Amino acid sequence: MILTTEALGKSFDGLRANNDINFTLKKNRVHALIGPNGAGKTTFVSMLIGRLEPTDGAIWFDGKNVTEMPAHRRVAQGMGYTFQITSVFARLSCHENVALAARRRLGRNRAAVDEAVARALGRVGLGERAEEVAGDLSYGHQRLLEIAMGLASMPRLLILDEPTQGLAESEIAAFKALIRELSSETTILLIEHNMSVVMELADEITVLNFGEILAHGTAAEIHANPAVQAAYLGTETADAED
Structure with missing residues (x-):
């Protein structure tokens, strides 16, 4: 358990x-x-x-x-979690949203963080939208971005x-x-x-x-x-x- x-x-x-x-x-x-x-x-x-x-x-x-x-x-x-109401940072890019979560685990190792971000965004289907501002995404895509943020922390x-x-x-x-x-x-x-x-x-x-x-x-x-x-x-x- x-x-x-x-x-x-x-x-x-x-x-x-x-x-x-x-x-x-x-x-x-x-x-x-x-x-x-x-x-x-x-x-x-x-x-x-x-x-x-x-x-x-x-x-x-x-x-x-x-x-x-x-x-x-x-x-x-x-523990990683996503909320029923999205908690993304609307003015930041998708990449930077996920990077904030990745840095908690990887510190300031930029290469490792960038690799973790790319992998997480790719897994939720947002790999090509990394530089888009999160607030410009549809609600559904913001939910996917939040899942990517959860994945970047490698939760158990x-x-x-x-x-x-x-x-x-x-x-x-x-x-x-x-x-x-x-x-x-x-x-x-x-x-x-x-x-x-x-x-x-x-x-x-x-x-x-x-x-x-x-x-x-x-x-x-x-x-x-x-x-x-x-x-x-x-x-x-x-x-x-x-």
């Missing part, structure tokens, strides 16, 4: 957003996290990456308790929050191919509402509902689960979000 949570919970002014979540991520697997609107996915992921402090419970990353570790130290430990765990939002069908097909390739190199936690993407890519799926784990299993098991059908698959649209 590369990540586990033990009885993880979060309350906001008495409102329970997450409750008693025991969750595991196996190394070099694609694990999808799904759930209806308001299920608590964003809160849960925010605790994993250190943006929110849990009310109770613990988070372990690669055998180390990181519950109280700040977000930047988790990145240094090997890559958390992708709604990565296909804003992508065209052809770009989604390329994204699926990228995830298949990456899964041999790193662990991927995918938070995604496009169920065709989830069902095709995920080795395991965890379903959250009302801040608790409703179900866990393979794509086939989740698709056939009556409780999941009632809570999510039969009613949710592909573009809803927490």
Whole structure:
């Protein structure tokens, strides 16, 4: 296991957003996290990456308790993530956006940084757009740029929050191919509402509902689960979000 949570919970002014979540991520697997609107996915992921402090419970990353570790130290430990809303630097070029992430790992070795940037941009299909200003990209391409920024840090765990939002069908097909390739190199936690993407890519799926784990299993098991059908698959649209 590369990540586990033990009885993880979060309350906001008495409102329970997450409750008693025991969750595991196996190394070099694609694990999808799904759930209806308001299920608590964003809160849960925010605790994993250190943006929110849990009310109770613990988070372990690669055998180390990181519950109280700040977000930047988790990145240094090997966690990478993209946000549901893009966090690129709009006035910088695509190259420089990715270089900022690469320098955290490689320091000021310019040749190594440039090589890492070129490789990351190429993998997401933006290799020929390296010098374009990030703010001039479409929303979908900004999402791809953010994934390239995550890849440049060579994470052992890559958390992708709604990565296909804003992508065209052809770009989604390329994204699926990228995830298949990456899964041999790193662990991927995918938070995604496009169920065709989830069902095709995920080795395991965890379903959250009302801040608790409703179900866990393979794509086939989740698709056939009556409780999941009632809570999510039969009613949710592909573009809803927490």
